[in-house]
Amino acid sequence: xxxxxxxxxxxxxxxxxxxxGCSSTKSDGKKGSGGLELVSSGTLKTCTHLPYxxxxxxxxxxxxxxxVDLVDLVAKDLGVKQEIVNTPFEGIETGxxxxxxxxxxxxxxxxxxSARDKVMDFSDPYFNATQAxxxxxxxxxxxxxELKGKKLGYQKATTGGIYxxxxxxxxxxxxxxxxxxxxxxxxxxxVAAGINDNGVLFDYVxxxxxxxxxxxxxxxxxxxxxxxxxxxxxRKKVNAVIKKAKSDGSYDRIYKKWFGTTPQS
Amino acid sequence: MSLSKRQRxxxxxxxxxxxxxxxxxxxxxVADWHQLRMAFFDVEVAKALFPEIIxxxxxxxxxxxxxxxxxxxxxxxxxxxxxxSSVPPYRWLAVTYIExxxxxxxxxxxxxxxxxxxxxxxxxxxxxxxxMLSLGLVGAAYMAETIRAGIQAVPKGQTEAxxxxxxxxxxxxxxxxxxxxxxxxxxxxxxxxILLTKDSxxxxxxxxxxxxxxxxxFGRDALNEHKSLTPILIAGLLYLVITLPLGQLVRRLEARTxxxx
Numbered sequence: 001x002x003x004x005x006x007x008x009x010x011x012x013x014x015x016x017x018x019x020x021g022c023s024s025t026k027s028d029g030k031k032g033s034g035g036l037e038l039v040s041s042g043t044l045k046t047c048t049h050l051p052y053x054x055x056x057x058x059x060x061x062x063x064x065x066x067x068v069d070l071v072d073l074v075a076k077d078l079g080v081k082q083e084i085v086n087t088p089f090e091g092i093e094t095g096x097x098x099x100x101x102x103x104x105x106x107x108x109x110x111x112x113x114s115a116r117d118k119v120m121d122f123s124d125p126y127f128n129a130t131q132a133x134x135x136x137x138x139x140x141x142x143x144x145x146e147l148k149g150k151k152l153g154y155q156k157a158t159t160g161g162i163y164x165x166x167x168x169x170x171x172x173x174x175x176x177x178x179x180x181x182x183x184x185x186x187x188x189x190x191v192a193a194g195i196n197d198n199g200v201l202f203d204y205v206x207x208x209x210x211x212x213x214x215x216x217x218x219x220x221x222x223x224x225x226x227x228x229x230x231x232x233x234x235r236k237k238v239n240a241v242i243k244k245a246k247s248d249g250s251y252d253r254i255y256k257k258w259f260g261t262t263p264q265s
Numbered sequence: 266m267s268l269s270k271r272q273r274x275x276x277x278x279x280x281x282x283x284x285x286x287x288x289x290x291x292x293x294x295v296a297d298w299h300q301l302r303m304a305f306f307d308v309e310v311a312k313a314l315f316p317e318i319i320x321x322x323x324x325x326x327x328x329x330x331x332x333x334x335x336x337x338x339x340x341x342x343x344x345x346x347x348x349x350s351s352v353p354p355y356r357w358l359a360v361t362y363i364e365x366x367x368x369x370x371x372x373x374x375x376x377x378x379x380x381x382x383x384x385x386x387x388x389x390x391x392x393x394x395x396x397m398l399s400l401g402l403v404g405a406a407y408m409a410e411t412i413r414a415g416i417q418a419v420p421k422g423q424t425e426a427x428x429x430x431x432x433x434x435x436x437x438x439x440x441x442x443x444x445x446x447x448x449x450x451x452x453x454x455x456x457x458x459i460l461l462t463k464d465s466x467x468x469x470x471x472x473x474x475x476x477x478x479x480x481x482x483f484g485r486d487a488l489n490e491h492k493s494l495t496p497i498l499i500a501g502l503l504y505l506v507i508t509l510p511l512g513q514l515v516r517r518l519e520a521r522t523x524x525x526x
Contacts (some may be wrong), residue, residue, distance in 0.1 A: 090485060094492045119492055153472055157489040175486070176472040182379075185472050188383035 023169045036078065036233040038104050044075040045080045045103035049089035051180055054203045055109040056084070066199075066258040067107040070126060071225070073250065074105075074241045088180070090187040095119030098228035105227045105234060109161045109197060112224040121229050123238040125222030126251075128263075132198040133215040134186050134205070141193050142215045147171045153182045153191035159221060160195040187211060197221075199259065214243050303493075310495040314487055316383040318496075321476060322483035323503050327477060330507075332393060333400025334458050340401060341408030346438070348413050359409065367407035371464050375399045379471040391478060404461050408454065413494050415450035416442055448522050455515040459508045480504060 012030050024189040044159045048056045048067065056065040063084040091097045092106045098120055111129060112122045135141055144152065144167040152172045154161035164173055174191050176182035183204055186194040193214075194201075201213050245251040255263050268276065347359035368372070378399050383389040390398070419442050427437035447454075466481035473482055484500030 032390065090489045093489060096494070115492070149331075172474055174472045174474045175478075175482075177469050181470060181472060184380050184384075188380055188389070189387065190383055190389045190472065191381075 036237060037231075038078075038080065039101050042080055044071070044078060044105070045085055046071050046079050047085050047087050047092050047097045047103035047106040048108040049092060049178070049179075050086045052109050052200055055199065056107075058119075066127075066254060067109060069243070069254045069257070070245070070251075071105070071107045073245055074238055075240050077237065081177075087197055089155075092226070093157050095229070096227075097238055098226070102232075105225050105238065107225045108200065109223055110226060111197075111221040117228070119229070120226040121231065121235050122224035122226055122234055124242055125183065125224055126242050127199070127223035128226065129197045129199060129219075129221045131160050131195055131217045131219050131221070132182070132201045132213050133193050133195055133217075134201045134211055135193045135214050136186065136189065137210050137212045139192065139214065144171060144195070146166050147192055150192040151190070153185050153194040155179055155182050155196055158196065159219070163217065163219060164195050183208075183211075202259075292308035305494050305498045307491070307493045307495040310487070310493045311499055313491065314483075314496055314499055318480070318483055318487075318499065318503065322478050322480045322500065324460065325477060325508070326465055326479040326504075327507060328393075328463045329396045329400065329468055330458065333404055333461050333465065336397045336401030337404030337408055337457075337461070338454075340405035341412055342443075344405060344409035344477060345416060345468060346413035349416060360454050363406045363409050367410075371399070371403045371467055372470065374403055375467050375470045381480065392471060396465070399467075400461055400464060403464070404457060407457055407460075411453045411457065415446035418449050419445045451518055451522070452515055453469045455511055456482050459511060462504065462507055 018089045028036070046068075048063070050063065052063050052065070055067040056063055058064075068082070068084065072082050080184065085097075085103050087097055089108065091102075092108050092110065093116060096114075097103055097106065106120070109127075109129075110116070112125060115166060116122070116236070133141060133144070135186075141205055143149055144164060147168065148170040149172070151172045151174050152168055154164045156175050156177055161173075161175065164171070178184060179196065182194050182196065185191045187208060187210070196214070198216055204258055205211055205213055225238050227238070242251070245254075252262050255261075344359045344362060347355040348363070350356055350359075352356065375395075378395050382395075423441055423445065424437055427441040428434070432440070465479055468477075468479055469482045473479075478486065481501055484496045486495030488494060490515040
């Protein structure tokens with residue numbers, strides 16, 4: 001073998017040694033207080049999908065809302081700052097965002113379902129949600145079944161969509177990427193009605209008096225805060241904070257701030 | 266030890282190769298193949314996608330693209346002729362149109378037509394028409410410039426010869442110049458078709474019913490259902506199923522044109 005042809009081989013071998021050296025010295029990650037490990041130390045990263053008023057919505061260049069205030073309590077307890085990561089809902093819902101360590105927890109007005117429970121761990125329920133039907137004012141629809149032959153819009157990867165698919169035989173279902181598009185489609189008459197969680201729809205109706213929530217379907221849904229599967233340290237912390245907030249009145253205060261009423265249960 | 270210029274060049278190249286090889290090997294060693302395979306190549310999930318991913322998603326993608334391309338090509342031809350017209354207002358109109366639609370994102374056009382029109386006139390356009398207009402309006406702006414360049418590339422002698430045979434200007438354009446121009450612009454037009462194929466995924470903004478799903482949306486929907494990235498990969502590969510034969514077709518046509526000359 002001449003020296004010339006050996007050059008690439010030597011270079012490659014050297015580079016591999018260097019790179020292998022790098023990869024074998026992976027750090028163990030910094031431990032936070034109480035064995036709690038954050039994706040990046042000093043910040044509590046929250047995955048959410050905007051906009052979802054009044055749970056998370058952008059206002060004056062900041063993300064605010066019910067979920068944001070609640071998670072702020074957790075962040076305060078941990079002595080860190082909350083950082084919101086806006087990401088497509090499907091990435092949150094499928095657990096992918098946790099797999100790739102995009103965030104520590106997900107607070108996205110997300111209903112606890114068994115399918116989602118398989119790909120992440122949920123906190124205790126922190127909000128009771130029902131599905132509701134939004135139409136333009138003056139439309140009579142009270143049930144999904146009454147929309148036979150008409151268009152019913154739902155948001156991709158939401159429980160409203162699951163409800164619509166289950167009860168909407170003969171209804172033309174139309175899928176929307178996000179809530180904003182769904183609501184606009186109802187307002188512009190592209191769909192006869194839209195289905196989504198009660199909290200957001202009531203918030204929308206407040207700002208848009210030409211629309212109305214005509215029905216609520218009690219589906220027994222609860223919102224939960226999601227963490228990466230096995231991240232019990234953080235999950236327990238979140239549960240403790242929710243429990244404390246409910247007993248010391250700060251939960252009711254936040255609830256009143258965003259919904260104008262006090263929680264029923 | 267002093268190296269000659271040639272030797273030095275060779276050494277530099279060897280290092281470059283080395284780094285490249287090392288990067289590939291490092292990637293192969295470091296990547297978690299099991300995780301990747303589980304996420305992207307889940308056979309069970311892949312099986313569940315068929316046949317709908319072909320019969321609905323692929324078909325719709327092709328349909329949306331063809332609608333947009335057809336409308337865009339017709340409008341683009343008109344715009345190109347307007348731009349070359351000797352009547353100034355036509356030229357101004359065409360230039361304004363082209364600059365505007367070439368400059369704004371296709372996304373905005375979809376939103377404007379899909380949501381703006383119903384809000385303004387209280388009539389919702391048919392889905393297919395909205396797609397045709399949205400993709401076509403943007404595509405036309407690009408195609409107009411391509412076609413104009415093609416028309417200008419046809420030698421002047423062709424027009425002069427046609428005119429000297431007694432053809433009117435319009436006749437000469439239609440029978441002599443434009444057919445030749447289209448031969449010239451065939452490759453860039455195919456590019457436009459391929460771009461439109463991918464832009465057709467923007468249709469998701471309009472809200473889709475199950476029968477209206479195209480590839481990207483279908484893939485993402487299945488991603489949610491199966492909690493696996495496999496559907497996205499397969500949908501992506503199916504775009505290649507559309508675009509690769511297109512490239513092949515154009516190369517064929519080009520070869521034939523070259524022979525005919």
